[in-house]
Amino acid sequence: MNDSILVTGGAGFLGSHLCQRLVHQGRDVLCVDNFYTGRRANIAPLLERRSFELIRHDVCFPLYLEVGQIYNMACPASPVHYQFDPVQTTKTSVHGAINMLGLAKRVKARILQASTSEVYGDPEVHPQPESYWGWVNPIGIRSCYDEGKRCAETLFFDYWRQHQLQIKVARIFNTYGPRMRADDGRVVSNFIVQALRGEPITIYGDGSQTRSFCYVDDLLDGLELLMASAPEFVGPVNLGNPVEFSMLELAELVLRLCGSRSKLSFHPLPGDDPKQRQPDIALASRSLGWQPKVSLADGLKETVAYFRSTLDHDLARS
Ligand SMILES: NC(=O)c1ccc[n+]([C@@H]2O[C@H](COP(=O)([O-])OP(=O)(O)OC[C@H]3O[C@@H](n4cnc5c(N)ncnc54)[C@H](O)[C@@H]3O)[C@@H](O)[C@H]2O)c1
Numbered sequence: 001m002n003d004s005i006l007v008t009g010g011a012g013f014l015g016s017h018l019c020q021r022l023v024h025q026g027r028d029v030l031c032v033d034n035f036y037t038g039r040r041a042n043i044a045p046l047l048e049r050r051s052f053e054l055i056r057h058d059v060c061f062p063l064y065l066e067v068g069q070i071y072n073m074a075c076p077a078s079p080v081h082y083q084f085d086p087v088q089t090t091k092t093s094v095h096g097a098i099n100m101l102g103l104a105k106r107v108k109a110r111i112l113q114a115s116t117s118e119v120y121g122d123p124e125v126h127p128q129p130e131s132y133w134g135w136v137n138p139i140g141i142r143s144c145y146d147e148g149k150r151c152a153e154t155l156f157f158d159y160w161r162q163h164q165l166q167i168k169v170a171r172i173f174n175t176y177g178p179r180m181r182a183d184d185g186r187v188v189s190n191f192i193v194q195a196l197r198g199e200p201i202t203i204y205g206d207g208s209q210t211r212s213f214c215y216v217d218d219l220l221d222g223l224e225l226l227m228a229s230a231p232e233f234v235g236p237v238n239l240g241n242p243v244e245f246s247m248l249e250l251a252e253l254v255l256r257l258c259g260s261r262s263k264l265s266f267h268p269l270p271g272d273d274p275k276q277r278q279p280d281i282a283l284a285s286r287s288l289g290w291q292p293k294v295s296l297a298d299g300l301k302e303t304v305a306y307f308r309s310t311l312d313h314d315l316a317r318s
Pocket of ligand 1: 008033076077115117173
């Protein structure tokens with residue numbers, strides 16, 4: 001069997017960390033990306049490694065490669081980017097899944113889908129176990145992402161039932177860390193960039209809505225354990241950090257770590273914004289022996305250091 005690993009969306013935030021980790025483990029990695037939200041800088045240090053190959057390609061089109069494993073990570077993840085071209089977002093999730101599943105079927109590869117907590121929509125159950133089917137608006141501004149990812153899950157499970165494909169489905173909850181984009185509108189990067197620039201911190205609603213935040217290293221541990229798990233364990237499995245923080249608590253922590261005096265600025269809640277989202281990780285803990293280890297304060301320190309250096313670089317270039 002071919003033991004090289006395909007990472008679609010490999011130049012993005014999570015994908016580039018995954019590529020780096022796999023290359024450092026001595027694996028042969030094929031990174032596929034169309035650079036919609038990914039950046040060359042994220043994978044620049046890997047480009048000179050012989051075990052790393054970059055292929056510029058849109059997963060909406062078929063791809064013929066010889067690989068043993070596929071991590072299907074391609075899809076813009078931040079609302080700003082996935083709502084910019086919603087038709088392309090749905091196509092990336094659905095056509096991308098069909099093409100990557102077709103590839104996995106042809107070469108008998110094991111394939112992991114980076115699904116999302118967004119499949120639960122605006123949940124009525126807290127925390128969300130995998131058995132919860134979700135409360136999702138099919139026609140709202142987030143639907144291109146939520147329903148695209150739900151359809152991708154359907155395709156994964158149908159390929160598994162119909163073609164006995166080796167699938168793994170991870171439902172990823174809010175993950176943060178170095179290499180997030182400064183302009184992607186996700187709350188952690190927004191707060192840090194605003195705090196470092198001394199701009200007002202944008203809080204939607206009254207800031208009491210909560211999120212749980214998983215550090216990138218913890219998430220990748222979970223993805224790797226899932227990929228290596230027994231064939232009969234297919235998921236879906238939640239991967240995220242169950243410790244909840246309100247937006248106000250997050251803002252205070254970020255301000256402290258950045259040493260910033262930015263003020264808070266309150267704005268109306270955007271459409272379909274879930275009020276609370278928290279993973280139930282009992283299944284991941286029981287089946288994969290996985291638990292997040294990095295505290296929010298420690299993960300934020302690394303992330304703040306990353307943004308401090310990239311923002312300094314941007315200022316120096318302007
Ligand atoms: N970061 C999170 O908190 C989070 C949460 C849930 C799910 N996820 C999922 O994890 C995956 C990676 O997310 P991320 O945070 O790294 O996002 P990201 O936007 O940084 O990375 C996505 C990557 O996919 C590439 N891409 C987009 N459309 C493509 C296409 N049609 N063909 C080829 N490449 C394409 C982008 O250029 C980018 O490099 C996504 O599938 C996302 O839905 C992430």
